Amino acid sequence: MSARILLIEDQADNRRIVRDLLHSAGYDIIEAVTGEEGVTLAAAHLPDAILMDIQLPTIDGYEATRRIRANPQLRKTPIIAVTSYALSGDDTKAFEAGCTAYVAKPFEPMDLLAKVREYVS
Amino acid sequence: MRAFRLQTRLTLTFLLLVCVIVAAFLLLVLNALQSEEQQIFEARAASTAALLAANIRNISASDILFSETAFLLKNVRQQPQVRYVYLYDDGGTILADGTETNSLFNTVPADPIHERAIRVERTLIQYRDRNFLAPGNLLDVAQPILLPSGELIGGVRIGFDPAPAQQRILQTRKDIVLVGVAFALVGAALSAVISRHLVRPIHDLALGAQSVASGDLDVTIPVRSRDELGGLAVAFNSMAASLRENKAALQRHAEGLESMIEARTQELRSTNQRLEEASRHKSQFLANMSHELRTPLNAIIGYTSLILGNIYGEVPDKVREPLDRVRLSSRHLLGLINDVLDLAKIEAGRLTLSVADFSITQVVQSVMTAMEPLAAEKKLPLKASVPAELPAARGDARRINQVLLNLLGNAIKFTDTGEVGVRVSQDGREFLISVSDTGPGIAPADQGRIFEEFQQAGNNDAPLKGGTGLGLSIAKVIVEAHGGRMGVESSPGKGSTFWFTLPIRAERAVGAS
Numbered sequence: 209m210s211a212r213i214l215l216i217e218d219q220a221d222n223r224r225i226v227r228d229l230l231h232s233a234g235y236d237i238i239e240a241v242t243g244e245e246g247v248t249l250a251a252a253h254l255p256d257a258i259l260m261d262i263q264l265p266t267i268d269g270y271e272a273t274r275r276i277r278a279n280p281q282l283r284k285t286p287i288i289a290v291t292s293y294a295l296s297g298d299d300t301k302a303f304e305a306g307c308t309a310y311v312a313k314p315f316e317p318m319d320l321l322a323k324v325r326e327y328v329s
Numbered sequence: 330m331r332a333f334r335l336q337t338r339l340t341l342t343f344l345l346l347v348c349v350i351v352a353a354f355l356l357l358v359l360n361a362l363q364s365e366e367q368q369i370f371e372a373r374a375a376s377t378a379a380l381l382a383a384n385i386r387n388i389s390a391s392d393i394l395f396s397e398t399a400f401l402l403k404n405v406r407q408q409p410q411v412r413y414v415y416l417y418d419d420g421g422t423i424l425a426d427g428t429e430t431n432s433l434f435n436t437v438p439a440d441p442i443h444e445r446a447i448r449v450e451r452t453l454i455q456y457r458d459r460n461f462l463a464p465g466n467l468l469d470v471a472q473p474i475l476l477p478s479g480e481l482i483g484g485v486r487i488g489f490d491p492a493p494a495q496q497r498i499l500q501t502r503k504d505i506v507l508v509g510v511a512f513a514l515v516g517a518a519l520s521a522v523i524s525r526h527l528v529r530p531i532h533d534l535a536l537g538a539q540s541v542a543s544g545d546l547d548v549t550i551p552v553r554s555r556d557e558l559g560g561l562a563v564a565f566n567s568m569a570a571s572l573r574e575n576k577a578a579l580q581r582h583a584e585g586l587e588s589m590i591e592a593r594t595q596e597l598r599s600t601n602q603r604l605e606e607a608s609r610h611k612s613q614f615l616a617n618m619s620h621e622l623r624t625p626l627n628a629i630i631g632y633t634s635l636i637l638g639n640i641y642g643e644v645p646d647k648v649r650e651p652l653d654r655v656r657l658s659s660r661h662l663l664g665l666i667n668d669v670l671d672l673a674k675i676e677a678g679r680l681t682l683s684v685a686d687f688s689i690t691q692v693v694q695s696v697m698t699a700m701e702p703l704a705a706e707k708k709l710p711l712k713a714s715v716p717a718e719l720p721a722a723r724g725d726a727r728r729i730n731q732v733l734l735n736l737l738g739n740a741i742k743f744t745d746t747g748e749v750g751v752r753v754s755q756d757g758r759e760f761l762i763s764v765s766d767t768g769p770g771i772a773p774a775d776q777g778r779i780f781e782e783f784q785q786a787g788n789n790d791a792p793l794k795g796g797t798g799l800g801l802s803i804a805k806v807i808v809e810a811h812g813g814r815m816g817v818e819s820s821p822g823k824g825s826t827f828w829f830t831l832p833i834r835a836e837r838a839v840g841a842s
Contacts, residue, residue: 216596225635228635229638240785292620313627314623317631
């Protein structure tokens with residue numbers, strides 16, 4: 209059975225790009241549009257890794273990460289933060305919130321794939 | 330207090346004056362009384378002697394009758410002031426002394442007065458002691474007896490005791506001393522009263538001047554007299570009043586100024602607030618705008634990359650090349666948008682550094698890796714010289730990365746032949762990082778300008794080479810925010826070397842805007 213990755217991203221195009229990329233690499237994708245939905249789906253599916261957009265409506269990626277980490281079953285799940293380039297200090301904030309790794313937008317699809325492969329075999 | 334000292338001095342001066350005057354006056358009085366007493370005494374003595382001599386002469390036409398003269402002498406002898414009396418003949422020999430025994434009879438007194446008396450035809454008056462008041466003093470009176478024919482037949486000699494007169498003089502002296510003391514006491518009291526009266530207005534003035542000097546202008550001095558001191562007090566009061574008025578006027582003026590300044594400050598503050606708000610709005614707008622622009626751009630770049638990665642199937646070669654152009658142009662556009670956003674942040678003073686420990690060597694390596702394809706495209710060798718042992722740097726690694734990317738990107742962009750190199754060295758407490766190229770170089774006149782916003786050397790090249798002209802000015806701001814400096818050494822035709830210094834441990838942003 210292939211590894212399952214939860215993608216939390218509000219932009220439809222971005223979701224599709226990541227989905228197409230990861231599908232082609234043989235991963236199963238679960239998609240969430242909001243932070244709340246992401247937290248719910250993470251608890252329901254216990255994915256092998258989570259790709260977390262930081263700029264989300266209502267609750268942002270930091271808060272969503274903290275809520276996911278509050279679940280004991282998801283304490284060790286890799287969470288890769290995807291943030292906009294320009295906002296300096298986002299990486300530190302992401303690590304503080306409990307993210308495992310960090311990819312800056314815009315990413316080269318191959319770089320993102322490499323980062324995912326680092327955490328999910 | 331000074332005023333009291335003045336009063337003391339005045340009192341003492343007055344007292345001294347009173348004492349001197351009283352003493353002089355009393356001395357004069359005493360002198361007069363004494364000499365009058367003395368004169369009376371002497372006159373009485375002289376008249377007693379003259380009367381005795383006249384009586385004796387009258388009763389003896391040519392010779393002296395002893396029984397008569399003895400009686401006369403005895404009478405004189407019995408007077409209380411008379412100590413002795415005797416009658417002598419023209420040879421100086423005593424004939425009678427007025428006593429019962431007549432013990433001095435036929436003796437010649439051996440004193441100088443006597444020797445003079447027998448030779449002189451006028452009255453001799455002489456004290457035993459020149460000082461009239463000397464105790465036991467005695468007045469000798471020698472009265473010659475002359476017959477109407479002018480024949481000197483002898484004389485009488487009487488010793489008068491001045492004790493009663495002396496007694497009276499001493500008593501008067503005591504009285505006068507008492508009077509003097511009384512005068513002095515009254516004088517002292519009067520002096521004290523007068524000087525107190527004189528000093529009081531001066532004292533008032535001194536106190537008033539003191540409180541004016543110490544800043545208390547609410548002073549009114551009592552006007553005690555209509556003389557010069559009173560005039561001075563009036564003048565002082567009007568002076569204090571005008572000082573009060575001036576002070577009040579100054580205070581009103583200062584308050585006016587203060588409220589004016591307050592109003593102006595308020596105005597400036599609100600203007601400043603409005604400006605800040607406007608600036609914030611502009612920055613917010615730019616940030617939102619660039620986010621909005623980047624979202625579709627990220628989609629374009631993402632899809633293009635996926636297509637080029639054959640995710641959607643094998644891409645025909647004739648489509649691959651234009652698709653590559655799409656990806657490059659999109660990346661360029663993204664770079665421009667990022668520059669604009671950085672500039673907006675710098676203008677808003679919101680360029681913040683995310684300071685952490687990092688490795689300069691790693692930054693240089695990642696920039697070299699990122700730029701390698703661009704250099705390879707132009708067949709430019711890319712060289713790096715980094716010392717093996719460098720201390721850990723402290724600063725915003727991503728921003729330093731951005732600076733180095735910009736410098737290296739420019740160097741590759743403007744160089745067609747030759748090579749591009751990065752050199753890192755450590756100079757004391759800072760790193761020196763330089764990027765050299767063998768490009769066209771920059772004219773000295775342009776060298777300062779290229780760090781300004783929207784400036785590129787030789788405007789004609791700009792459309793050809795691309796770029797906003799923002800990169801260098803942003804890079805300079807980032808370096809300066811770390812506490813470093815940035816500059817260029819170049820001459821036309823000989824390439825350029827852009828360099829910047831970086832404190833090894835930059836703790837926080839320095840003047841970010």
